[in-house]
Amino acid sequence: MRVHQVLPWLGGGEPISSQALAIHEVLTSWGVESRLYAYNMDDFGRRFAAYDGEYRKVMHDGSDDVLLYHYALYCENYGLFRETGHRKALVYHNITPPDFYRDYHFGSFFLCRLGRDHLREFADCDLALADSEYNRRELVQMGFAPERSDVLPIQPPLEYLEADEDPALARWLGDGKTNLLCVGRVVPNKKIEDAIRLFACYHHGVNAHSRLVVAGFMLKSYYAALAALVKSLGLEGSVHFLGRVSDAQLAACYRGCRYYISTSEHEGFSTPLLESFHFGLVVLAYDAGAVPETMGGSGILFTEKDYPLLAELLDRLERDSLLRERVIAAQRERLADFSRESFARHLERVLARLLAAPGEVEG
Amino acid sequence: MILVNGRELDEHGLRARVKLRREHLLYTPELLELLDRDLLAVMRESRDQGFASLHGLRRALDEEDEEKDRRREEGSRWRRLVSATRREQEEAEAKSGEPARPPAVLEPPLGAGGEAPPPQPEAKEEKKDEKRPPLRRMIAHVVTMRVVQGVGEGYFQQLKQFNIFATRELEILQRLLRSGNRGPYPGRDRRGGVWLSPRPAWSAEAARYAAGLCGTGAVVVGIPGHALVEALWEKGLLALAVDDHARAVAEAQSRFCPARYHPRPLELLEAARVGGADLLVVPFPECMEGPRLEELLRWAGRNLGAGGRVLLGRGGGEARRFPYEDGFVRFWPAAYLRGLLEREGFAVEEREEAGTALLLGEKGAEG
Incomplete structure (x- = not known):
């Protein structure tokens, strides 16, 4: 048996690619033949994958092979999933509700809408996998059979962050200021404006000796709006958008910051939360999407965006090292649930389910 | 509600401190007002209109890119769907203002013999091109470059900070040399009374x-x-x-x-x-x-x-x-x-x- 994985995109530092590569690694370590295909890829991806057209050549070979199709956005290669003769599992990473993009980027708005519209077409798969229980429930709501759905959590790729940190950035962040961090794509559903508002209360009302660092790819029309907010709030020089950063720079950000802020209103999983757990940042996250599930009862979760109150909480954390240590310890404990061993056990279970399912294998 | 490690936090103490800060005007009315204001409204009302222009131009450029892609991949089925859906959405929104429904062309599903979308009207494309003369496109590109520079600003800030650190370390080294009397240093007698951070506080x-x-x-x-x-x-x-x-x-x-x-x-x-x-x-x-x-x-x-x-x-x-x-x-x-x-x-x-x-x-x- 071989396991084929088809993705829309395979590239470095991207959670879906990391998930596919984690599966690939575990399968290879078991001695199972694993193949990766992508609609498009960067140089990093080319080291592991072939273009998805290659899969078409083998998908009707009458073997007992398995296809795992990763879905997070509409992609033309979804036809492979529909037409394959192999047993097939959808790996659903969630699609951002398109309305978040309405005022900022039509292309993303459209792709998200198309992606969600097409999701129902996958309901006849042998097994629907989601990377969180939240995503699995969403699939069931969309018409997937609950008994043919399961959860395969993401294994956060933390090794690449163990690299040497960027010295210039580390030095800049190590000047004694209280650093707050947001990591991830700067896109509307992440609600970076709310993180800026929280920071405004903290900076103007509680501790001016502080800065907010935002690291990640930026949607420029959204960035323009955020920049206007930063200026209106008088925070120029205190809020820093780093744009896309290298692994070394990201490592410096995690090591140089004390608090991770997530104000996102739609998350299918959220890998940066686990990365923050790993680096010992205290995580303050808004209760939305799969965030509470990812945090698993550790860290700080808030249900209301009461910015002055949260700013005061940050101040308390600054002054109360015992509380801070308790939070960090609980976060580290939670991180153990996402170990490689745990991931391998999950993968073994879902593959067993997939192979036991009455599939439509040709032959 | 705030949960710390899964347990509800007693917020009374925090709320009392928030109240005190409000009373002491640490949170100005302008700041509190901005906390509730819609992001796009803030941008439109910003004193610096460059942000709103940038937002508009960026969107125009995105749409232009979409249009180019569409032409490049005219044979691509899903691109045709993009055009058809967009057109239907625009028409539906223009008519009723209600959210547009997915177009009929998406039913039955792709790959199952759906109808071909109607051709794109030529007149509309010409109008679009008229809307974006070369000068405007050039300006848009210049503005985009400025954004890229803005993004790079973070890096320059780091560089500047590094220079400051290097200068400070040099100063400290010089001071050590002077205090240790490790050799003649020009001007050593005149350089007393120089501040180092933090600045002196008034009594x-x-x-x-x-x-x-x-x-x-x-x-x-x-x-x-x-x-x-x-x-x-x-x-x-x-x-x-x-x-x-x-x-x-x-x-x-x-x-x-x-x-x-x-x-x-x-x-x-x-x-x-x-x-x-x-x-x-x-x-x-x-x-x-x-x-x-x-x-x-x-x-x-x-x-x-x-x-x-x-x-x-x-x-x-x-x-x-x-x-x-x-x-x-x-x-x-x-x-x-x-x-x-x-x-x-x-x-x-x-x-x-x-x-x-x-x-x-x-x-x-x-x-």
């Missing part, structure tokens, strides 16, 4: 003296420790305390004093429209560049009425330093400061209060 006596000069309201530009801000706040005379030195502001904030941080204090002073103040305190004029200092004293000349006072701190060092950072300062000669004050109509006298050298300017009735 309680000096702060009381300054607060005593104020009758209706004081503006403090540069915070010399918490004593002055606290003394003015307790008397209800603090109109505005602003500094570009974050640590000084944070210290005042920790005592619930309404100090403000701003990278360009003068800009905040103009924006805040402080009225009714009769005292301007500038404890560290040496932390300001000459033109900024002149601008600030010009503001004082305009806004402080008859009997209004300006109190300038005077450092004890020499004007031989590089003004790289807070603490690395260029001391302004007393004659220069005196000249600036006199030019704005202040009568000047030199004073020393509790070990702090000061320059007091007082505006006469004719000023």
Whole structure:
């Protein structure tokens, strides 16, 4: 048996690619033949994958092979999933509700809408996998059979962050200021404006000796709006958008910051939360999407965006090292649930389910 | 509700502190209003209209890219669907204003023999091109480049910080060399009294003296420790305390004093429209560049009425330093400061209060 994985995109530092590569690694370590295909890829991806057209050549070979199709956005290669003769599992990473993009980027708005519209077409798969229980429930709501759905959590790729940190950035962040961090794509559903508002209360009302660092790819029309907010709030020089950063720079950000802020209103999983757990940042996250599930009862979760109150909480954390240590310890404990061993056990279970399912294998 | 490690946090203490900060005006009404304002509305109402223009241009460029892609991949089925869906959405929204439904062309599913979408009307494309003449497109690209520069700004800030650190380390090394008498060092006898961060704080006596000069309201530009801000706040005379030195502001904030941080204090002073103040305190004029200092004293000349006072701190060092950072300062000669004050109509006298050298300017009735 071989396991084929088809993705829309395979590239470095991207959670879906990391998930596919984690599966690939575990399968290879078991001695199972694993193949990766992508609609498009960067140089990093080319080291592991072939273009998805290659899969078409083998998908009707009458073997007992398995296809795992990763879905997070509409992609033309979804036809492979529909037409394959192999047993097939959808790996659903969630699609951002398109309305978040309405005022900022039509292309993303459209792709998200198309992606969600097409999701129902996958309901006849042998097994629907989601990377969180939240995503699995969403699939069931969309018409997937609950008994043919399961959860395969993401294994956060933390090794690449163990690299040497960027010295210039580390030095800049190590000047004694209280650093707050947001990591991830700067896109509307992440609600970076709310993180800026929280920071405004903290900076103007509680501790001016502080800065907010935002690291990640930026949607420029959204960035323009955020920049206007930063200026209106008088925070120029205190809020820093780093744009896309290298692994070394990201490592410096995690090591140089004390608090991770997530104000996102739609998350299918959220890998940066686990990365923050790993680096010992205290995580303050808004209760939305799969965030509470990812945090698993550790860290700080808030249900209301009461910015002055949260700013005061940050101040308390600054002054109360015992509380801070308790939070960090609980976060580290939670991180153990996402170990490689745990991931391998999950993968073994879902593959067993997939192979036991009455599939439509040709032959 | 706030959950800490899964357990609900007792918020009473935090709420009490929030209330206190509100009462002490640490959260200004403008700030509180901005917390609830829609992001796009903030952008449209921003004093800097560049952001709104950028947002619009960026969207136009995105749409243009979409259009190019569409032409390039005309044979691609899903691209045709993009056009059809967009057109249907625009038509539906124009008609009813209600959210558009997915087009019929998506049913039955792709790959199952759906109908071909109607061709794109040519007239519409021409109109689109008319909307975007080459000059506008060029401007849009220039603006985009500026955004890219803005993104790179973070890197330059790092570089600047690195230079500051390198300079500071060099200074410390020089000081060590001098103090250890490890060899002759030119000018070693003259270089005493140079500040290193943090800046020296005013004593309680000096702060009381300054607060005593104020009758209706004081503006403090540069915070010399918490004593002055606290003394003015307790008397209800603090109109505005602003500094570009974050640590000084944070210290005042920790005592619930309404100090403000701003990278360009003068800009905040103009924006805040402080009225009714009769005292301007500038404890560290040496932390300001000459033109900024002149601008600030010009503001004082305009806004402080008859009997209004300006109190300038005077450092004890020499004007031989590089003004790289807070603490690395260029001391302004007393004659220069005196000249600036006199030019704005202040009568000047030199004073020393509790070990702090000061320059007091007082505006006469004719000023």
